[in-house]
Amino acid sequence: MIPIRIIRRRIRSIKSTAKITKAMEMIAASKMRQAQLRVLAARPYSEKMREVLANLAAQPRVEGESHPLLQHREVKHITVIHVTADRGLCGGLNANMNRRAASFILEQKVPVNLVTVGRKGRDFMSRYGRDIRAEFTPISDKPALVDTTPISRVVIDDYTNKLTDEIYLGYTQFISTVTQRPVLQKLLPIEPTKFERTANIDYIYEPSPSVVLGELLPRYIEMQVYHAILESIASEQSARMVAMRNATDNANEMIDDLTLTYNKARQELITKELLDIAGGVVTQT
Amino acid sequence: MLKTRLEIITAERVVYSEDVEIVVAPGIIGELGVLPHHAPLMTMIQPGELRVRRDNVEESMFVSGGFLEVRGDKVVVLADVAERADEIDVARAEAAKHRAEERIAQHAVEIDHARAEAALRRSMVRLRVAEKSKKRRPPTV
Numbered sequence: 001m002i003p004i005r006i007i008r009r010r011i012r013s014i015k016s017t018a019k020i021t022k023a024m025e026m027i028a029a030s031k032m033r034q035a036q037l038r039v040l041a042a043r044p045y046s047e048k049m050r051e052v053l054a055n056l057a058a059q060p061r062v063e064g065e066s067h068p069l070l071q072h073r074e075v076k077h078i079t080v081i082h083v084t085a086d087r088g089l090c091g092g093l094n095a096n097m098n099r100r101a102a103s104f105i106l107e108q109k110v111p112v113n114l115v116t117v118g119r120k121g122r123d124f125m126s127r128y129g130r131d132i133r134a135e136f137t138p139i140s141d142k143p144a145l146v147d148t149t150p151i152s153r154v155v156i157d158d159y160t161n162k163l164t165d166e167i168y169l170g171y172t173q174f175i176s177t178v179t180q181r182p183v184l185q186k187l188l189p190i191e192p193t194k195f196e197r198t199a200n201i202d203y204i205y206e207p208s209p210s211v212v213l214g215e216l217l218p219r220y221i222e223m224q225v226y227h228a229i230l231e232s233i234a235s236e237q238s239a240r241m242v243a244m245r246n247a248t249d250n251a252n253e254m255i256d257d258l259t260l261t262y263n264k265a266r267q268e269l270i271t272k273e274l275l276d277i278a279g280g281v282v283t284q285t
Numbered sequence: 286m287l288k289t290r291l292e293i294i295t296a297e298r299v300v301y302s303e304d305v306e307i308v309v310a311p312g313i314i315g316e317l318g319v320l321p322h323h324a325p326l327m328t329m330i331q332p333g334e335l336r337v338r339r340d341n342v343e344e345s346m347f348v349s350g351g352f353l354e355v356r357g358d359k360v361v362v363l364a365d366v367a368e369r370a371d372e373i374d375v376a377r378a379e380a381a382k383h384r385a386e387e388r389i390a391q392h393a394v395e396i397d398h399a400r401a402e403a404a405l406r407r408s409m410v411r412l413r414v415a416e417k418s419k420k421r422r423p424p425t426v
Binding site for chain 2: 038042045049055144146202206212215216219223
């Protein structure tokens, strides 16, 4: 039989834990909404950019040589941009992403290095002695495009300097509040066939189609990276919200169970006392 | 009066979306004006002032490079950064201007001159745009 005093103390402690997890749940819920709005706000820009690129890709090739970011090379080196959260307490989110990236890396026959975004992924990869090319941490909850451009800068430079021949982007895709999926996409080289060819409009290009394309492609990469980070943030917050809701539910369940045990123990104690008194009365008479 | 739809979009938000009579933008090979029924055009723009006339009132905005597309009766600006005149942080632009001027004055080797000059140009355009909108505002009673 656990002493009553200890049960009472335990109930109190679980109650305060439940309060904390409840608060965290609500914070995560509001941050998730903001993050989702930000993903939506970025959509017009990226759609327009795709459209323009599609149109450019449909252009008849101007004088031979293609842009460096479109060049395919024999793959001797791979870089993975690994986007994770800075903080834990969000269920299996970071573990899933880490596992996804790790299994990809182990499948490759050529050396792979990493550009990590977020603390959890960096810690995981450095613990297993992976080659980390660059790390970006912490990431703010509401990044602007300019906050993420250094990340794309690193990979674009490495790619154009032929230090790496393929670049993948790993992040957690936000599907719904309860579902987030770790994905790994090829970022570079860009496949021009990916842009579905829309109605071909005969634009006047200033200064020239190839210059416009050259300016547009790095921005397209920047946009992809920015988008991946926004999705990851939305995923992190929603995963945390769900994890904290479960924690609160579990805490409440424990409180109920313990309260029951507590009441039983209390009743037993009272019954025992009553019996003692009754026994005393019987012996006296 | 004929009008064109102007949309200024950045990665973070839609900055401007109105029907206007004329758009004057800082194109990469010189300032260009776009009137309704312009031929399809795709051009890069440089940091500068983007002016529009809407219902006979001139408005001014800051854009820091990007692209401008004309297509049908629509003008779309894909800007890296864009600010309406009333959104410009004058104090910050002042500070940036001073910083850039100091850097250029130093003549040190390790300073990226092109970058400092670009920063100076950006801050000056911002200040000019902000100044203009202040003048137009009716006097407070």
